Amino acid sequence: MARPTKTSPPGSARLFADSQASVPAGVHVANIDGASRGNPGPASYGVVLRDPDGKIVLELAKNIGRETNNVAEYFALLAALDYATIHRISSLRIRSDSELLVRQMQGVYKVKSPDLKPLQERAAKLSRQLQYFAIEHVRRELNKDADALANVALDAGGTAKIENRRPATAESKPAAEASTPENPQVKLPRALRARYISGALVINEPLDLPEGTEVVLEVTLPPKF
Numbered sequence: 001m002a003r004p005t006k007t008s009p010p011g012s013a014r015l016f017a018d019s020q021a022s023v024p025a026g027v028h029v030a031n032i033d034g035a036s037r038g039n040p041g042p043a044s045y046g047v048v049l050r051d052p053d054g055k056i057v058l059e060l061a062k063n064i065g066r067e068t069n070n071v072a073e074y075f076a077l078l079a080a081l082d083y084a085t086i087h088r089i090s091s092l093r094i095r096s097d098s099e100l101l102v103r104q105m106q107g108v109y110k111v112k113s114p115d116l117k118p119l120q121e122r123a124a125k126l127s128r129q130l131q132y133f134a135i136e137h138v139r140r141e142l143n144k145d146a147d148a149l150a151n152v153a154l155d156a157g158g159t160a161k162i163e164n165r166r167p168a169t170a171e172s173k174p175a176a177e178a179s180t181p182e183n184p185q186v187k188l189p190r191a192l193r194a195r196y197i198s199g200a201l202v203i204n205e206p207l208d209l210p211e212g213t214e215v216v217l218e219v220t221l222p223p224k225f
Helices: 069-086 099-106 117-127 140-155
Strands: 028-036 041-050 056-067 091-096 132-137 161-164 194-197 200-203
Touching: 028 069, 028 140, 041 069, 041 140, 056 069, 056 140, 069 091, 069 099, 069 117, 069 140, 091 099, 091 140, 099 117, 099 132
Parallel strands: 028 091, 091 132
Antiparallel strands: 028 041, 041 056, 056 161, 194 200
């Protein structure tokens, strides 16, 4: 299939199988991976999203309970698509080492599994909301970052590791941080707003933390929950 020369209008995103083709300018790239020990068994997924300059803006790992590897792969895809739509990312390329997921999303393989069909339909619906969407199959060694995150979630035994390094935008400004009188460089805890999407908490503002920083999240449920 030939690559379009101009960005398509919203709702007309296309799928591409050309893993060797160059990525158009302005496209975010997400490496995704799902893991299951036992298949079905304890399962998790990982997502690493990079902006058009190659900078990591999101690393997300989530344990999703007892599922198959293929379900976990779709959860990773949905998490990437949900994040893109919420943060108004109009162009997204997905890279996955799951040939089944990629070929099903491209329409090459039929979705026969009743567990996968609703996930594939939702992913296709979300992808059509983007101006540009592509999904490609890559070798496992080229997907090691997402694979490592998925295994981090499995090893964590049900806890999610979430790092959001998305730059501040006009719609998303970091909340003010206070300092102690004794040491103006010491930051006090602050509240962060997040949304629960596809089994994961997605923080709505940048944290601007050093690489490898561990974050403890205290969840306050809405009154009507």
